[in-house]
Amino acid sequence: MAHIAWLGKKSPFCGNVTYGLSTTEALKARGHQTSFIHFDNPEAPANRTTSLLANDPDVSLPYLIKSQVYTIPSPGAQRELRESLERLQPDLVHASLTLSPLDFRLPDLCQQLGVPLVATFHPPFDAGLRNLTAGTQQLTYQLYAPALARYDRVIVFSDLQAEVLARLGVREERLAVIPNGVDPHCWAPGDPGTVSPGKQEVRERLGDDRIFLYMGRIATEKNVEALLKAWRLVNPRGCRLVVVGDGPLRTTLQNAHGNGSVTWWGYESDLSTRVALMQAAEVFVLPSLVEGLSLALLEAMACGCACVATDAGADGEVLNEGAGIVLSTQGVTTQLRTLLPVLRDQEVLSAELGRRARERVLERYTLSRNIEAIEALYAELLRTRTSHAA
Structure with missing residues (x-):
């Protein structure tokens, strides 16, 4: 050794x-x-x-x-x-x-x-x-x-x-x-029969809405504003966008996009709560302009989320061939405006994408x-x- x-x-x-x-x-x-x-x-x-x-x-x-x-x-x-x-x-x-x-x-x-x-x-x-x-x-x-x-x-x-x-x-x-x-035993789809402290907190704060999730820094390179603009244009009924993280643009974006269907969770240090947030999410969105290989994306995939990410860095490579939906870094708001209603209406599609995402992690990541x-x-x-x- x-x-x-x-x-x-x-x-x-x-x-x-x-x-x-x-x-x-x-x-x-x-x-x-x-x-x-x-x-x-x-x-x-x-x-x-x-x-x-x-x-x-x-x-x-x-x-x-x-x-x-x-x-x-x-x-x-x-x-x-x-x-x-x-x-x-x-x-x-x-x-x-x-x-x-x-x-x-x-x-x-x-x-x-x-x-x-x-x-x-x-x-x-x-x-x-x-x-x-x-x-x-x-x-x-x-x-x-x-x-x-x-x-x-x-x-x-x-x-x-x-x-x-x-x-x-x-x-x-x-x-x-x-x-x-990522550890696929830690980051795994939730067990409906188990209620952890993190899971309980998530449901108390978010209710029974279907969850679309962003988790990461709130900074220029993450392009969170493009997601928020698309969400405001679509405002999918019965769904909630949860933004988890902190960064230099948080206050500005929160003031501009603080409507009722967006929850600004803030920075979350507790691992069990981060896992519970991923398990509660149906769709994970990463609209970055640049990336390396996002750990948050891999964690979401391992938890069985339907994943949408740009082809910045290696993220497009991770999701290619059906493991998720890959966007161009150009025109993210327009692409999401078309895609969000599809993911809202096609729950079977979301579930299948989540299954494929976890399979990809088990196979390679x-x-x-x-x-x-x-x-x-x-x-x-x-x-x-x-x-x-x-």
Whole structure:
């Protein structure tokens, strides 16, 4: 079993956080030792809850600014990272890239320490560059490509994402396509005979309406406004749109689209309640302009929701061939205005799409498949390191 130093985020909540926590927990369950290095301004030495022992599993690095999108470390963070790695002496470093300046320093640091370096590269994209947001994300890929070319392996979530990086100069043999995965036992269709606390809260707040759900950040790139405009135009009788999440546009959109058939749930930290929301939903809608591979989409699919998403990032690839309904990132409101009445009226169609969505997750996107692929990548790198040492 290997000792993995995992560099990532534990807050604020986002897909990167979910990916890091679920992956490290799964690796530990399989017998690996993981040390989680993350940005969190440490307390004064007298108040610290973690020690400086070599087996300390949690290391905090100081930061100046931290958001869901990027992190600006404090001036001493690089030194503390190096000292932590020297103390921990991991077999391998895995960086779930936090979009911070340290991402560019890691190749030199790990080369000096003689430790293999793996990255998971999360930033969303739209290979078609069909909007301003996609063009901005393309600049992120262009900025990162020279640094990623120096990592031993770069994990991406789809063939499309690998093609983008390969065109920007990252050698194909350094790219590993390992899609996100979810636990299909946790994220599963609800049992009608079971009433969990989360399920009870959901029904008390939402009543008996048929639920259409969005769950994610409320930000420009997620294009939630297009969904809200379509919902207002259609206003499907007997249905409720539930918007779960927070972000910079929440207040603006809530003020503009706060009618009676839209419920603004807000950010939800409780896992059982998030699962209950997915189980209560009949349809899940993700209208993003750019994406990576949405964990929320995979969670909804695993829960048996009929899923509608744009073809941004890898989401269209996930839903193709009948596992869901794929929209273009252009003209989302118009497409949804046509589609929402169909999903309202054709309950048999929604149920069949939900069944196919769960089948697709079981076939390709389980957490166990994801972890097995990561373990195989680790083993390959560690064998190469051993042979070179010999």
